[in-house]
Amino acid sequence: MIAAALPDNAGYVVAAYLVFLALLLIYVAIIAFKLVRMQRDVSELNDLADRRAGAPGDASADDEPSVVGRSSLHE
Amino acid sequence: MHAARLRTLSILTVVVLIAGYSLAAFSAPMDADQGFMQKIFYLHVPMAIVALCGFVFGGIFAIAHLRTEDPTWDLRSYVAIHIALILGVGVLITGAIWAKASWGHWWVWDEPTLVSFLIIFLLYATYTPLRFSIEDRERQARYASVFAVTAGAFVPLNFVAVRSATSLVHPRTFDSADNLPGAMRSAFLVCLLGMALLFVTLWKLEMTHKHTTAQLRALKRKLGGEDGGRPRRSAAPELRVG
Numbered sequence: 675m676i677a678a679a680l681p682d683n684a685g686y687v688v689a690a691y692l693v694f695l696a697l698l699l700i701y702v703a704i705i706a707f708k709l710v711r712m713q714r715d716v717s718e719l720n721d722l723a724d725r726r727a728g729a730p731g732d733a734s735a736d737d738e739p740s741v742v743g744r745s746s747l748h749e
Numbered sequence: 750m751h752a753a754r755l756r757t758l759s760i761l762t763v764v765v766l767i768a769g770y771s772l773a774a775f776s777a778p779m780d781a782d783q784g785f786m787q788k789i790f791y792l793h794v795p796m797a798i799v800a801l802c803g804f805v806f807g808g809i810f811a812i813a814h815l816r817t818e819d820p821t822w823d824l825r826s827y828v829a830i831h832i833a834l835i836l837g838v839g840v841l842i843t844g845a846i847w848a849k850a851s852w853g854h855w856w857v858w859d860e861p862t863l864v865s866f867l868i869i870f871l872l873y874a875t876y877t878p879l880r881f882s883i884e885d886r887e888r889q890a891r892y893a894s895v896f897a898v899t900a901g902a903f904v905p906l907n908f909v910a911v912r913s914a915t916s917l918v919h920p921r922t923f924d925s926a927d928n929l930p931g932a933m934r935s936a937f938l939v940c941l942l943g944m945a946l947l948f949v950t951l952w953k954l955e956m957t958h959k960h961t962t963a964q965l966r967a968l969k970r971k972l973g974g975e976d977g978g979r980p981r982r983s984a985a986p987e988l989r990v991g
Contacts, residue, residue: 681785686850690789690843694796697839701951708958715965722972 762946769939795944803833808901811894880984963988
C-alpha cells in the first residue's frame with residue numbers, strides 16, 4: 675500500500691537513505707561494543723581498588739580471585 | 750568533554766536532522782527534471798561537503814600537531830579523518846544509487862566530479878594502513894600528520910580543479926546564486942547544518958571515548974594492574990594520561 679503511494683523511482687531514494695541509516699547504525703553498534711568493553715574495564719579496576727583497599731589485614735580480600743590472572747586491560 | 754555537553758549536542762543533532770529531512774520531504778518542491786529522485790540530493794550533497802570539510806579539518810589539526818607536538822592534536826586529526834572516511838563511503842554509495850536512478854549507470858568514469866571524489870577517498874583510505882605500518886608511536890604521529898596536511902591541501906585544490914573542468918552529466922550545486930529555489934535552499938541548508946552537527950557529535954563522541962580509554966589505562970597503571978609489556982601495535986594514536 676505504501677509502495678503504491680510512492681512516486682516512481684522511490685526505491686532508489688529509500689535505498690540511499692537506508693544506506694545512511696545503516697552506516698549510522700553500524701557506527702552506533704561499534705560504539706556500543708566499545709562501551710561494553712570499557713564497562714568491563716571499569717569493573718575490573720573497581721575490583722583492583724577494592725583489593726588494594728582491603729589488602730592490609732583484611733582476610734576477606736584473600737578469598738577473591740587474583741586480578742593478575744585476568745585478561746589485561748590492553749586491547 | 751563533559752557527558753552533559755555531548756548529550757545536548759546529540760539531541761540538537763537529532764532535532765536538526767529530523768527538521769532538515771522533514772523539510773526536504775514535505776516542504777521542498779519536487780524537482781521539475783528529476784522528480785522525487787532528486788530527494789537524494791538532500792542527503793548526498795551535505796554528506797559530500799561535510800566529508801570533504803572533515804578531511805580539511807584533519808589537515809588543520811595535523812598542522813597544530815606538527816607545531817606543538819601535542820598528541821591530542823594527532824588524535825583530533827585521526828578522528829576527523831576517520832569519520833570523514835565513513836561519510837565518504839556514504840557519499841560513494843548514495844552517489845552510485847542516484848547515478849543509477851538518474852543516468853542509468855552506477856558509475857561514470859568520464860565525469861570529473863565522481864572520479865575526483867573517488868581519488869580523494871582512495872587517498873585517505875591509505876591513511877590508516879600508513880599509520881598501522883609504522884610501529885614507533887612518535888614517528889607514526891609525525892608521518893600521519895605530514896600525510897594529513899598534504900592530502901588536506903589537495904582537497905580544496907581538487908575541488909577548484911573540478912569546478913573549472915567541463916562537467917558532462919554531474920550537476921554543479923552552487924554554480925549560480927539562484928539555481929536552488931527558496932524552499933529547496935532552506936531545506937538543503939538545514940540538512941547541511943544537521944550533517945555538520947552529526948560530524949561534530951560523532952567526532953566528540955569518539956574523542957571522549959579515546960580520552961576515557963586513556964584515563965582508564967592510566968588508572969590501571971596506577972593501581973598496578975598493567976602487565977607493563979610492549980604496547981599493542983595500532984593505527985590509532987595513543988594518549989598518555991597521568
